[in-house]
Amino acid sequence: MDWRGRRQSRNIEDRRGQPLQGSGGGAGLLLLLRLLPWLLRSRVGRVVLAVGVMAFVGARLLGIDLLQLTSAPGQQTASFSAEEQQLAEFVSVVLADTEHTWQAIFAEQGMSYEEPVLVLFSQRVASACGTASSAVGPFYCPADRRVYLDLSFFRDLDRQLGAPGDFAQAYVVAHEVGHHIQTILGISHQVRNAGRGKSAAVVNALSVRQELQADCFAGVWGHAAGNYRDMLEPGDLEEALQAAAAIGDDRLQKRSGGEVVPDSFTHGTSAQRVEWFRRGFESGDMAQCDTFSAQL
Ligand SMILES: [Zn+2]
Structure with a gap:
């Protein structure tokens, strides 16, 4: 990805190396x-x-x-390697670009986009959805409208899940932002209501559709980043597709003492994930992301 020197987001909350928030x-x-x-x-x-x-x-x-x-006096930045600082910068640029994309899409529909905050943390973090350890992987908390990310996840994505590359990492951020879009549009709320009192199978099926839609929304962002801002390089799309297919490892399903329900990356088959990311990526149109009425 061509990301260096681009605008960084103001919505990064850096809690790395800090005691549990609050x-x-x-x-x-x-x-x-x-x-x-x-x-x-x-x-x-x-x-x-x-x-x-x-x-x-x-x-x-x-x-x-x-x-x-x-x-936390003086605890920030001091102890981070150049590599990790660069990764934090990268995430900030990607987040800024998702802001750009979704602002434009919302504006087209006469709405204003409320930007999410992305919290960088290390090891453990407190969110409005409970405390979580890095083991749960990245997640979005609707209650405080924040994305939580431990940068070490990207190392695992590369080494354990076999999905290297910066666009694979960007896809992860864009997927979490996708959950934010679902939240502010009321989709997540509808999904919760639709699943209330229903069997685990029904709830699970709804969750699959919700995850696939977040993938599709990530693709919509990828479309804009590639076509309007020329951020993509050869091989980038393949990186994201590889990540979409690879994320499904049990690591992501692990719970941290059952406190936070981790992002259910594992739901939806690899093929479905790739298909829906691609659908958003190729069309750049969120209307193509209606995973709820689609036949899966
Ligand atoms: Zn998700």
């Missing part, structure tokens, strides 16, 4: 709560509180997260 900020909050009665009692305390709140809000407006700054 723990540092949580301690700060606890301290504040303890001090609160004292602060409210005195006039000086109230002024201090007001200034503090304004500083916090002001910093937020400027895009600085004070809780993160205080919870």
